[in-house]
Structures are given as structure tokens and as C-alpha cells.
Amino acid sequence: MKKFAMLAWLVALAVLVVSCAPAPTPVPPTKAPEPTKAPEPTKAPEATKPPSAGPIKIGFFSPLTGPTAADGQSAFNSAKLAVKLINDAGGINGAPLQLINYDDAGKPDQAASVARKLIESDKVVAAISGAYSGPTRAAAPVFQQAGMVMLSAYAIHPEITKVGDKIFRIGTLADVQGKVGAELVAKNLKAKKVAILTIDNDYGVSLTAGFKAHALKVGLEIIFEQKYSFGEKDFRPIIEKIKAANPDVVYATGYYAEASTLVSQAKDAGLKAQIVGQEGYDSPQFIKLAGANSEGVIITTDLNRDSKEAMTQKFLTEYKKAYNEDADMVGASAFDAVQVLAYAMKTGGTTTDGIIKALKGLKDFKDCATGPFLRYTADRELVRPVSSQIVKGGAFHLYQEFTDPAVTTP
Amino acid sequence: MSTRLEARNITKRFGGLEALRGVSVTAQDEILGLIGPNGAGKTTLFNIICGFLRPTSGAVIFEDRAIHTKRTHEITQSGIARTFQIVKPFSDLTVLDNVLAGLGCHIYATPRVFAEQYSTRTTIEPAREILAFTDLTKWADTLAGNLPIGLQRKLEIARALATQPRLLLLDEPAAGLTSGEADELAVLVRKLRAQGKTIIVIEHNMAFAMNLCQRIVVLAQGEIIAQGTPAQVQTDERVINAYLGH
Amino acid sequence: MSIAQNLSNAMVLASTYILIAIGLTMVYGVLKVLHVAHAGVYASGAFVGLGAFNFVRPFCTPTLEDARLASNLAFWISLPIAMIVSGVMGALIYLLIYRYTWGKSPTISLVASVGLFTLIQDLLQKPFLLGPRQQPYPAGGAGMPRIETPWFMITPTQVLILFVTLILLAIVYVILNRTRIGLGWQAASLDPEMAAAVGVNVTHVIVLNFFLGSMLAGAAGVLVGVYDNMVFSTMGDVPSYKAFVVVVLGGLGSVPGTIVASIVLAVTETFMVAFAGSLMPRDAIAFLVLILLLMFRPRGLLGRA
Numbered sequence: 001m002k003k004f005a006m007l008a009w010l011v012a013l014a015v016l017v018v019s020c021a022p023a024p025t026p027v028p029p030t031k032a033p034e035p036t037k038a039p040e041p042t043k044a045p046e047a048t049k050p051p052s053a054g055p056i057k058i059g060f061f062s063p064l065t066g067p068t069a070a071d072g073q074s075a076f077n078s079a080k081l082a083v084k085l086i087n088d089a090g091g092i093n094g095a096p097l098q099l100i101n102y103d104d105a106g107k108p109d110q111a112a113s114v115a116r117k118l119i120e121s122d123k124v125v126a127a128i129s130g131a132y133s134g135p136t137r138a139a140a141p142v143f144q145q146a147g148m149v150m151l152s153a154y155a156i157h158p159e160i161t162k163v164g165d166k167i168f169r170i171g172t173l174a175d176v177q178g179k180v181g182a183e184l185v186a187k188n189l190k191a192k193k194v195a196i197l198t199i200d201n202d203y204g205v206s207l208t209a210g211f212k213a214h215a216l217k218v219g220l221e222i223i224f225e226q227k228y229s230f231g232e233k234d235f236r237p238i239i240e241k242i243k244a245a246n247p248d249v250v251y252a253t254g255y256y257a258e259a260s261t262l263v264s265q266a267k268d269a270g271l272k273a274q275i276v277g278q279e280g281y282d283s284p285q286f287i288k289l290a291g292a293n294s295e296g297v298i299i300t301t302d303l304n305r306d307s308k309e310a311m312t313q314k315f316l317t318e319y320k321k322a323y324n325e326d327a328d329m330v331g332a333s334a335f336d337a338v339q340v341l342a343y344a345m346k347t348g349g350t351t352t353d354g355i356i357k358a359l360k361g362l363k364d365f366k367d368c369a370t371g372p373f374l375r376y377t378a379d380r381e382l383v384r385p386v387s388s389q390i391v392k393g394g395a396f397h398l399y400q401e402f403t404d405p406a407v408t409t410p
Numbered sequence: 411m412s413t414r415l416e417a418r419n420i421t422k423r424f425g426g427l428e429a430l431r432g433v434s435v436t437a438q439d440e441i442l443g444l445i446g447p448n449g450a451g452k453t454t455l456f457n458i459i460c461g462f463l464r465p466t467s468g469a470v471i472f473e474d475r476a477i478h479t480k481r482t483h484e485i486t487q488s489g490i491a492r493t494f495q496i497v498k499p500f501s502d503l504t505v506l507d508n509v510l511a512g513l514g515c516h517i518y519a520t521p522r523v524f525a526e527q528y529s530t531r532t533t534i535e536p537a538r539e540i541l542a543f544t545d546l547t548k549w550a551d552t553l554a555g556n557l558p559i560g561l562q563r564k565l566e567i568a569r570a571l572a573t574q575p576r577l578l579l580l581d582e583p584a585a586g587l588t589s590g591e592a593d594e595l596a597v598l599v600r601k602l603r604a605q606g607k608t609i610i611v612i613e614h615n616m617a618f619a620m621n622l623c624q625r626i627v628v629l630a631q632g633e634i635i636a637q638g639t640p641a642q643v644q645t646d647e648r649v650i651n652a653y654l655g656h
Numbered sequence: 657m658s659i660a661q662n663l664s665n666a667m668v669l670a671s672t673y674i675l676i677a678i679g680l681t682m683v684y685g686v687l688k689v690l691h692v693a694h695a696g697v698y699a700s701g702a703f704v705g706l707g708a709f710n711f712v713r714p715f716c717t718p719t720l721e722d723a724r725l726a727s728n729l730a731f732w733i734s735l736p737i738a739m740i741v742s743g744v745m746g747a748l749i750y751l752l753i754y755r756y757t758w759g760k761s762p763t764i765s766l767v768a769s770v771g772l773f774t775l776i777q778d779l780l781q782k783p784f785l786l787g788p789r790q791q792p793y794p795a796g797g798a799g800m801p802r803i804e805t806p807w808f809m810i811t812p813t814q815v816l817i818l819f820v821t822l823i824l825l826a827i828v829y830v831i832l833n834r835t836r837i838g839l840g841w842q843a844a845s846l847d848p849e850m851a852a853a854v855g856v857n858v859t860h861v862i863v864l865n866f867f868l869g870s871m872l873a874g875a876a877g878v879l880v881g882v883y884d885n886m887v888f889s890t891m892g893d894v895p896s897y898k899a900f901v902v903v904v905l906g907g908l909g910s911v912p913g914t915i916v917a918s919i920v921l922a923v924t925e926t927f928m929v930a931f932a933g934s935l936m937p938r939d940a941i942a943f944l945v946l947i948l949l950l951m952f953r954p955r956g957l958l959g960r961a
Contacts, residue, residue, distance in 0.1 A: 067890050067893075069788035070788045070790070073788055228937075229939065234669060234929075237665065237927070237930035238929060240661055462853075482849075483853075492853060501846065503839075503846070511842075511856070514839060514855065519860075524835060533836075573854055
């Protein structure tokens with residue numbers, strides 16, 4: 001009986017693991033709400049336009065289920081918003097854009113199969129990843145091999161663009177963002193001793209690598225370092241150790257869920273050190289969950305909510321209007337990915353070569369929420385300003401914008 | 411003599427196997443023996459009477475009420491208790507708690523079970539009386555699983571008594587007992603009969619059954635082949651062929 | 657300073673493990689079923705508690721001047737509501753599912769349970785329930801005091817968790833060990849057939865069993881939701897397997913074993929994270945402890961041989 005019980009228990013675990021595997025069929029595009037539904041080409045009034053073959057399909061994937069679903073929804077909503085604005089303004093030289101969207105559930109293997117589906121059955125002309133680094137890294141080679149352009153909206157792992165010449169990035173490369181973090185800690189906060197907390201995934205590890213590389217140059221002393229798992233809810237033992245180490249600053253990578261837990265538990269335990277985060281914190285959710293404990297937290301991010309750029313403000317207000325909630329960095333990046341891709345298709349046409357040529361020629365692009373984008377490097381990374389924000393009065397506000405090419409050039 | 415229990419034309423099939431075939435047994439105020447070779451269907455009949463099994467056809471009437479559609483605990487509450495061939499005490503409970511579990515029988519269906527402590531003076535006293543009656547007083551605080559087999563058999567009877575049955579079904583109570591213990595058991599069973607309880611005993615130990623029972627029913631291969639006083643049964647030819655002849 | 661603080665934090669963590677795992681232990685004890693959907697009850701408890709909290713709080717505010725007091729009151733109303741709803745949910749799970757799968761192959765119950773757990777999570781993720789985002793449950797310490805000593809400090813929320821856990825454990829202890837239904841429960845968990853033969857209505861006992869266990873899981877959901885200030889649809893994921901580790905570690909079906917195992921696991925996790933650092937993720941620690949223990953003591957800490 002005992003033996004049998006143990007066996008049953010093992011089966012239970014096996015079943016659990018299996019139940020976590022990706023759903024065999026992704027959400028079909030018809031299921032996703034599509035306010036951006038293309039107008040019928042026959043309805044296009046301009047008879048002078050060349051007869052278009054219908055809407056221009058662009059692929060999109062993000063996690064709409066699973067633990068990262070909130071970010072995936074944000075990204076998807078923003079991409080839809082961008083498509084709507086573009087189509088309202090006449091589309092791509094008269095042809096409307098159509099967004100074909102799939103759920104990757106936050107899982108790399110599912111992202112890869114979604115990529116194949118977009119290429120083979122949906123026949124999209126280019127794709128945007130609204131996903132995390134793991135799934136994006138899995139999907140990138142599929143698009144590269146198919147000879148199709150993919151833009152990574154906010155996945156910032158260095159390996160993504162190294163996959164090949166068809167893969168471009170919108171968000172700030174992890175190395176750069178880590179570098180900016182170190183710059184901020186040393187120059188703006190004038191700190192000496194730093195404790196580093198790393199979320200143990202592609203995102204966290206690459207950010208920490210960037211931070212540490214630059215920390216040596218700006219004279220920071222790293223006195224403590226530890227990793228933690230995605231979804232961690234109990235930072236208390238780590239905080240006790242950090243208190244004992246007594247750093248000036250804690251540089252902690254992570255997403256808003258972990259970050260809100262971390263800053264709240266740090267406040268509870270009486271940790272005095274300044275906490276510096278990065279774009280993973282950048283969500284109204286962070287402030288909502290951490291409440292007053294989020295006050296004073298500084299992050300590096302791509303979205304500067306206090307920006308004077310017209311498109312930034314337009315995005316923030318239109319998003320709020322469309323979805324009745326505040327936009328976040330993830331959404332802004334997905335929005336920008338659509339904007340950049342649309343620009344490339346307008347100027348270079350809808351062939352892969354045309355898109356790539358146009359992207360390489362992109363100069364001082366301001367039609368975006370997180371810009372201005374100066375240019376693409378040979379490694380298909382954007383040269384762009386990196387913002388840092390501080391939580392004040394329950395909202396993110398500009399702390400410092402980093403434009404020094406020595407720091408921000410990938 | 412009034413009829414306590416009537417099993418009427420009971421048939422029980424397990425898939426293709428017919429364990430009981432049209433068996434009718436009546437128990438009056440008496441000690442009734444149920445004997446027969448292995449596989450005769452004796453324990454199956456017990457299981458049907460106490461509600462562990464449903465008969466394929468036939469009826470069980472206890473004190474003029476049909477009980478064969480009722481569930482085990484309801485049948486127990488109506489006044490039938492049983493022991494098992496393989497003893498099944500609640501091994502992690504003390505001897506006293508085993509009896510107390512049986513004493514709850516008549517209130518398990520009421521909301522009182524939530525509010526009442528199980529070991530108040532009013533419940534402990536009757537429990538101790540039952541232990542004294544079955545000669546288990548000095549083992550009261552021992553875990554039932556640690557008792558030797560002979561005492562576990564007594565405990566089964568004690569626990570069955572705690573439900574205040576009017577009909578007691580004993581499934582091979584003398585199995586594994588020394589002859590001294592078996593004699594003690596016979597005395598105990600007679601005392602119970604003297605208190606007015608009807609008792610049905612399944613027994614392999616012939617001498618024990620012949621000595622104890624007032625009437626005997628003999629089952630073989632799912633059918634009754636003889637019944638009557640021990641003397642009558644012992645001389646019945648079919649019985650000798652089917653059973654005693656072995 | 658740090659060791660005492662870590663210990664006191666670990667005891668709070670252990671309390672949450674205890675509340676989640678006891679229901680599983682109780683179900684296993686009687687039905688010998690691995691009740692995976694219990695973690696779904698836990699998440700639902702948090703959801704119901706949060707819903708009640710948010711619903712009740714506006715009604716408390718106009719009558720009580722202090723917003724803090726209003727939120728405390730709302731919490732103490734939301735906790736019992738969440739517990740009762742969770743308890744009823746657990747009882748229904750038995751009546752609608754396990755009652756029919758019990759006695760058949762345990763795999764059937766297990767598959768049904770896993771399916772139900774997935775269903776509950778998917779439902780919770782619907783926008784009209786919790787939605788995909790984490791929701792705050794800002795009840796703070798619900799009026800509990802902060803305890804400060806020279807060696808360690810216990811936040812009001814931690815005091816709340818310890819306090820509620822102790823009270824609930826005491827109630828369950830009294831019901832299971834002192835009342836007549838409790839004796840029936842003990843009998844049924846040792847031998848359901850024999851319990852029926854002494855008049856115990858085993859169905860009632862099992863329903864009670866599910867009600868009590870699920871009620872504790874619901875309380876755990878609420879307390880963890882408040883502790884992390886976060887309620888989300890997939891919050892049952894980690895407990896769904898960690899509670900099993902606790903149950904097996906404690907000895908399948910043993911309530912005291914579950915309590916001891918929760919403490920052992922919470923303390924080990926806390927000190928491994930504190931002293932072994934990044935060596936391995938904390939959930940791996942749980943399984944490591946389990947494997948080590950089972951190698952030397954296959955029946956668990958307090959399990960029956």
C-alpha cells in the first residue's frame with residue numbers, strides 16, 4: 001500500500017509537469033479581438049492606387065496565458081493600438097495592416113511553433129515579438145531561416161539579435177541597460193558599495209553581466225551577489241544578508257511582481273539601501289502592488305512618461321482611452337515595434353530586403369513612444385536614449401535621461 | 411419466539427459467479443450457527459445483511475423492516491452489529507476509544523456530534539461497563555493494534571456491543587483462539603444471549619459451533635443443504651457428504 | 657540577530673505551509689487520493705477573500721473615520737467568508753467528483769483532480785474574475801501589533817498569520833480529537849468500512865473532512881494574499897506540488913507529521929537561501945530534503961510503518 005501510494009504520488013508529479021506543457025494549439029487569430037480588422041480592399045475609395053492584394057499581414061506573439069500573461073496582454077493591446085492608428089491614417093501606402101496574433105504562453109517551445117505557424121499558414125510579411133527573452137530567443141532562428149524580419153519589442157537578451165541579419169531589436173540591449181544602471185549608481189547616486197540581486201533567467205543574467213562590466217570602470221564595489229527564481233515570494237532571508245552586508249545600493253533585476261515583493265519586504269525589514277531596478281519594474285502594477293513601499297525606487301527603462309515628444313504623449317493618452325488603464329514600458333515597446341516596422345514598409349516596401357534596407361537607413365525616428373531612435377548599428381541594435389525614472393507620489397517620473405553615446409551605444 | 415431477522419430468497423452474483431442462490435434464513439431469539447465449507451457463501455451473506463453488499467435479488471427483513479437497500483451505517487444504527495473474520499480494530503486508537511467510536515453510533519446522524527465531546531463521563535461509563543463485561547478493563551489505554559490476537563477478537567465484540575445491537579453477527583470468533591480462550595468466548599456469547607440478543611455465528615470450529623448454537627444452518631456452494639438442531643445436522647447425510655465427510 | 661530573524665520569518669512561512677497541507681493530509685488520510693485541486697481551492701480562497709474585502713471596505717469607510725480601521729474590519733469580514741466559501745467548494749469537489757471516483761483506480765481521481773485544478777486556474781484568469789494581473793490585498797496587519805525584540809522583529813502581518821494559524825489549528829485539533837465526529841473521523845481514516853460498521857456515516861465524515869481542509873486552504877490563500885499583497889490566478893502553482901512534498905515528508909495522512917514537516921521545510925528553505933546562497937532554487941531545496949529523507953526514512957517523519 002505504502003509503495004503504491006508513493007508511486008501514485010510520483011504519477012501526480014509527472015501529471016503536473018505534463019499539465020504545464022504548452023497547449024497543443026495556440027489561440028487562433030480569429031479568437032483574438034480584432035478592432036483593427038482590415039477594411040475590405042474593394043471598399044478602398046482611391047481608384048488611382050495600384051490594386052493591392054489585400055491587407056498587409058504582420059505576425060505578433062506574446063504570452064496571453066500563464067504567469068506573464070499581464071505583460072503579454074499589455075504588449076498585444078499596444079500593438080493593436082498602433083495598427084489602428086496607422087490604418088486610421090491610411091495604412092501602408094493605402095494598404096491596411098493586419099495583426100495576426102498568437103499566444104506563446106511564456107514558453108520557448110510554444111513560441112517556436114507559433115513562429116512556424118505565422119510563416120507557413122498565415123504567410124505574414126514580417127513579425128514582432130511581444131514576448132520575453134526566452135521565447136523570443138526560440139522564435140528568432142525560425143524567422144531567420146525563413147528569411148523573414150523579426151523585431152524584438154522588449155526582449156533584451158544579447159543573443160537574440162546575434163541569431164542573424166533579419167533580427168532587429170527595439171528595446172535597449174541588456175548590456176547597455178546594465179551599463180546605464182551602473183552609471184546611474186556611481187554618478188547620480190554617488191554610491192560605492194553595491195549588492196546585486198539577479199533573477200535567474202536570460203533577462204536577469206544578461207542585465208547583471210552588463211552592470212558588472214561597467215561597475216568596474218566606474219569604481220563600484222560589488223559586496224554581495226545572489227540569484228533568485230522567477231516568481232519568488234520570500235526575499236526575507238536574502239534581505240537579512242543584505243542588511244548585514246550594508247551596501248549603499250541594491251541593484252535588483254526582476255519583473256514588477258518580484259520587485260514589488262522585494263521592495264515591500266525590504267521596507268518591512270528596515271533595509272535602508274536605495275533600490276535600483278530596470279525596465280522589468282516598469283508597470284503601473286509595480287506601484288499598485290508595492291503601494292507606498294515603491295516610493296523612491298529608481299529604475300532604468302525605455303519609457304519616459306515625462307517626455308515632451310508628441311508621440312510619447314499620444315501613446316500614453318490613446319492607450320488610457322482605449323483600455324482604461326495606464327500604459328507600461330512593455331506596451332510602449334510593442335507599440336514602437338509596429339511603428340518602426342510600418343515605417344520600414346512604407347519606405348522600403350514589404351519585401352524582407354526592402355524592410356531591412358529601410359531599417360538600416362532609419363535616422364532620428366520620432367514616430368515612437370520611447371524615442372527618439374537615432375539609428376541602427378551594424379549589429380541591428382538601436383542607438384537610443386535610455387531613461388531612468390523614480391517613483392514619486394505614486395507615479396513614475398523622469399529621474400535622468402542618458403544620451404551620452406559612450407554609455408548608450410550598444 | 412419472534413422473528414428477528416429474515417433473509418428472503420437471497421441471490422448474489424459476482425460477474426458470472428453465483429455466490430448465493432436463493433438462500434432463505436430466519437433467525438429467532440437464539441444463537442444460530444452458520445456453517446459450511448470454504449466458499450459456501452457464509453461471509454457473503456453477512457456482508458449482505460450488514461449492508462456492505464447489495465443482494466442481486468431477494469430481501470433482508472430486520473424486525474419487520476426491509477434493510478437490504480440501506481447503507482451500512484444506517485443498518486448498524488437500526489440494531490445490527492458484526493465482527494470480522496480477520497480482526498479489524500482501529501489500530502491507532504486505544505481500546506477505550508475503539509469502544510467509544512461504537513458508542514457514538516446513535517448520534518452520528520445528528521448535529522450533536524459536532525458539539526459533544528466524545529469522552530465525557532456519560533459516554534465513558536457505558537464504555538467501561540462494556541470493557542468490564544468483555545474482560546478488557548486493564549487494556550483500556552493500550553493501542554488496539556498492540557493487543558494480542560485473542561484480545562483483539564474480544565475487542566471486536568466489545569466494539570460491536572457498543573452500538574447496542576439486538577442482532578449480533580460473529581464471523582469466526584473462535585479462529586486462532588486457544589481452547590481455553592474459545593471456552594471463555596462461548597461463556598461470553600451465552601451471556602449475551604441471556605441479555606436477549608439474537609446471535610448468528612459463522613464458525614469453522616465444529617465442536618465450538620455444535621456446543622454453542624441452538625440451531626444450525628449449513629451452506630454449501632451458495633445453497634442451504636440442511637438446517638436444524640446440532641444433533642439433526644450432524645446426522646444429515648448431505649452434510650456429512652458435503653462437509654463433515656472431508 | 658539574523659538567525660533569530662530568519663527563524664521567526666521561517667515560522668511564518670511554515671504556518672502558511674501548514675494551513676495548505678493539512679487539508680491534503682486529511683483527504684489523503686481518508687480517501688487515499690492525491691487532491692491536486694486543493695491548490696485551486698487555495699487560490700479561490702484568496703480570490704473570494706479579496707473580492708469580499710474590496711466589496712465590504714467601501715461600506716466600512718463612511719461609518720469609521722479611520723481608513724485603517726475600516727480596512728481591518730473589512731479583512732476580518734473577508735476572512736471567514738473566504739473560509740466558508742472554500743470549505744463549501746471543497747465539499748462540493750468531493751460530492752461531485754471524488755465520491756464517484758473513489759474506490760476505482762486512484763489514477764482516475766488524480767487525473768480528475770489535475771483537470772479540475774487547471775479548470776479553476778483558467779476560470780480565475782478570466783477578466784470577470786481575477787484577470788491575468790496580480791491584484792493587491794492591502795489588509796496590512798489587520799490590527800495586529802508589531803513585535804520588536806533586540807533579536808528579531810515580527811511585522812503585524814506576520815503576527816496576523818501566526819495568530820490565525822494557531823487559532824485555526826486549535827479549532828481543528830478540538831474537532832478532530834475531542835468531539836464525537838472527530839472520533840468518527842479518526843475511525844474512518846483508519847478503516848472506512850469498519851467505521852461504517854460501527855455506525856459512522858462515512859459520507860458525512862468525508863464531507864466534513866473536505867470542508868475543514870478546504871477551509872484551512874482558503875484561509876491560507878487569504879493570508880498569503882495579504883502577506884505578499886498579491887492575489888493572482890496561478891498562485892496555486894507552487895503550493896500544488898510543495899504541499900505534496902510537505903505531506904509526504906510528514907508521513908502520508910499524519911496531521912502532526914504535516915505540521916512538523918512544514919516547519920522543517922520552511923526552516924531548511926530559509927537557511928539554505930540565507931547561507932548557501934545561489935546554490936539552488938528554493939523549490940529544488942524542498943525536493944532535495946524530501947529525497948534525502950525518503951532515502952533514510954521511507955515512511956516520512958511521523959508516518960506509520
